[in-house]
Amino acid sequence: MGGTIGIIVDISLNSLVLSGVFLIVAIGLNIIYGLSRIMNMGHGALYAVGAYTGYTLVATGFNYFVALVIAPIIVGGIGLLIERTIIAPMRKRSMVYTLILTYGLMFFLDGMIKYVWGNKPCFIDLPAFMQGTLSILGTQYPIFRLVTLFLIAGIMGGLMLFLNKTKVGLILRASSTIPEMVSCLGINMSYVHMGAFVLGCIMAAMAGIIAGPLTTIDPLMGSEMLISSFVVIVIGGLGSLRGAVLAALLIGFVQTLAEFFITDLAMVIVYVLMAVILAFMPRGILGEGKFE
Amino acid sequence: MEKRNKILNIEGIQTYYGVSHVIQGLSMYVENQEAVSILGRNGVGKTTTLRTIMGLTPPRGGSIHINGVDTTKAPPHKISKLGVAYVPAERHIFPGLSVEENLMMAARPGKGKDPWTLEKVCDHFPVLADRTKQDGSTLSGGEQQMLAIGRALISNPEIIIMDEPSQGLSPLLVQMITDVVLKFCISSGITMLIVEQNYRMALKVASRHYLMGTKGKIVKIASTKELMEDPEIIQSHLSV
Numbered sequence: 001m002g003g004t005i006g007i008i009v010d011i012s013l014n015s016l017v018l019s020g021v022f023l024i025v026a027i028g029l030n031i032i033y034g035l036s037r038i039m040n041m042g043h044g045a046l047y048a049v050g051a052y053t054g055y056t057l058v059a060t061g062f063n064y065f066v067a068l069v070i071a072p073i074i075v076g077g078i079g080l081l082i083e084r085t086i087i088a089p090m091r092k093r094s095m096v097y098t099l100i101l102t103y104g105l106m107f108f109l110d111g112m113i114k115y116v117w118g119n120k121p122c123f124i125d126l127p128a129f130m131q132g133t134l135s136i137l138g139t140q141y142p143i144f145r146l147v148t149l150f151l152i153a154g155i156m157g158g159l160m161l162f163l164n165k166t167k168v169g170l171i172l173r174a175s176s177t178i179p180e181m182v183s184c185l186g187i188n189m190s191y192v193h194m195g196a197f198v199l200g201c202i203m204a205a206m207a208g209i210i211a212g213p214l215t216t217i218d219p220l221m222g223s224e225m226l227i228s229s230f231v232v233i234v235i236g237g238l239g240s241l242r243g244a245v246l247a248a249l250l251i252g253f254v255q256t257l258a259e260f261f262i263t264d265l266a267m268v269i270v271y272v273l274m275a276v277i278l279a280f281m282p283r284g285i286l287g288e289g290k291f292e
Numbered sequence: 293m294e295k296r297n298k299i300l301n302i303e304g305i306q307t308y309y310g311v312s313h314v315i316q317g318l319s320m321y322v323e324n325q326e327a328v329s330i331l332g333r334n335g336v337g338k339t340t341t342l343r344t345i346m347g348l349t350p351p352r353g354g355s356i357h358i359n360g361v362d363t364t365k366a367p368p369h370k371i372s373k374l375g376v377a378y379v380p381a382e383r384h385i386f387p388g389l390s391v392e393e394n395l396m397m398a399a400r401p402g403k404g405k406d407p408w409t410l411e412k413v414c415d416h417f418p419v420l421a422d423r424t425k426q427d428g429s430t431l432s433g434g435e436q437q438m439l440a441i442g443r444a445l446i447s448n449p450e451i452i453i454m455d456e457p458s459q460g461l462s463p464l465l466v467q468m469i470t471d472v473v474l475k476f477c478i479s480s481g482i483t484m485l486i487v488e489q490n491y492r493m494a495l496k497v498a499s500r501h502y503l504m505g506t507k508g509k510i511v512k513i514a515s516t517k518e519l520m521e522d523p524e525i526i527q528s529h530l531s532v
Binding site for chain 1: 373
């Protein structure tokens with residue numbers, strides 16, 4: 001039954017793509033939380049800004065892959081501005097303040113998106129070679145989704161190299177464990193928090209532009225992704241990188257399967273799953289409060 | 293003129309934890325290339341004194357000068373950059389980072405002719421050299437203390453502030469740590485301020501001792517010679 005195998009291949013690859021996007025957004029959120037104890041409610045909106053910026057770059061003639069590099073840099077710059085102007089002065093306050101602050105940031109960014117790009121959905125024009133399909137085990141699978149899978153693997157590999165092989169990555173990893181000692185070694189934690197926020201924004205924007213062709217780019221995409229990435233980091237365990245990987249894979253597969261079989265209840269099933277997992281593991285799968 | 297300049301000078305500091313007034317008017321100093329200890333029972337404010345110097349719990353009153361620079365309200369990273377290395381009692385080895393990475397976090401070029409580098413630390417601490425790729429938090433207590441001291445040295449500091457290096461270690465390991473401190477810190481001209489409950493170790497390492505009573509009050513200042521000749525001083529000032 002080539003048809004059945006085709007469906008399995010379809011669902012599996014789609015799940016991986018969705019998991020990958022969840023993962024990149026969630027890891028950005030997790031890095032900011034793990035290092036600064038800030039739950040950035042504006043993260044989904046930054047993901048959307050990344051997608052829209054990518055759309056505009058491609059629409060003005062840039063190659064998709066060039067846009068994939070430039071858009072995160074632009075959003076990283078926006079993140080830098082946000083962090084220095086409104087987040088940094090709030091750092092010493094309790095988490096409630098930054099939660100409300102970033103909640104406001106979300107509305108501001110959503111408003112700016114509607115102001116700049118309007119309410120109409122946008123679509124990213126892909127390079128010619130990414131259009132069309134490839135025959136895999138009896139299914140015609142879209143090439144751009146396969147390219148997306150490679151991009152996700154590349155982004156994750158790049159992040160791991162950055163965290164494990166560079167001095168800045170070393171400082172970020174150390175700061176997620178004993179920040180007080182890091183400051184005693186002569187490192188200004190204010191810059192560590194800044195770096196974490198900018199890195200998180202870059203991750204969100206990268207996810208936004210690779211997710212752009214998968215979905216329609218519309219003003220709602222940010223808040224939908226914010227909720228999904230919350231689910232991922234809550235299930236994985238706040239601040240845990242490995243937990244986020246496991247949870248992203250789990251949620252990606254469950255959501256794709258649920259959408260295939262019972263479309264209307266897909267998101268409900270994801271939340272039921274989250275509730276069940278948290279009932280037995282209140283701190284998530286790997287909630288040890290640090291990332292490694 | 294004074295013989296040596298005061299690398300660390302504390303005048304009348306008042307430190308609080310929330311509303312709790314932990315250090316009530318402590319004054320002390322450490323001269324350049326001097327090794328000084330703070331002796332005292334549990335909970336009198338020894339660790340808080342070091343945390344205050346390091347900028348981790350800034351004082352609400354009084355002043356701290358390091359090499360003549362007013363650091364009373366300075367954050368820890370600025371104090372570190374003045375050449376102060378901190379070895380906390382908990383050691384604070386970064387979990388998830390290898391021994392080498394723990395050292396690289398602190399490494400800073402030195403001015404002298406034979407500055408501390410990764411190679412030099414590995415040469416002088418064979419236990420670390422064999423485990424450079426191992427997760428620092430999986431080392432034994434004694435090895436973690438060696439790593440904490442190595443991490444202080446690799447920053448090529450002028451002064452090391454050390455909190456109870458003997459804590460939780462066997463007598464043999466205390467002896468090893470004492471040797472390391474004498475050989476690499478004190479004989480090479482690094483100024484030391486060391487907090488200890490192990491008086492024997494403190495007497496071996498430091499030449500001048502502040503005996504601390506409750507709330508950070510200095511009840512007696514004595515040289516090693518005085519304390520060796522009359523052990524009753526420690527007994528009478530610090531025992532219950």
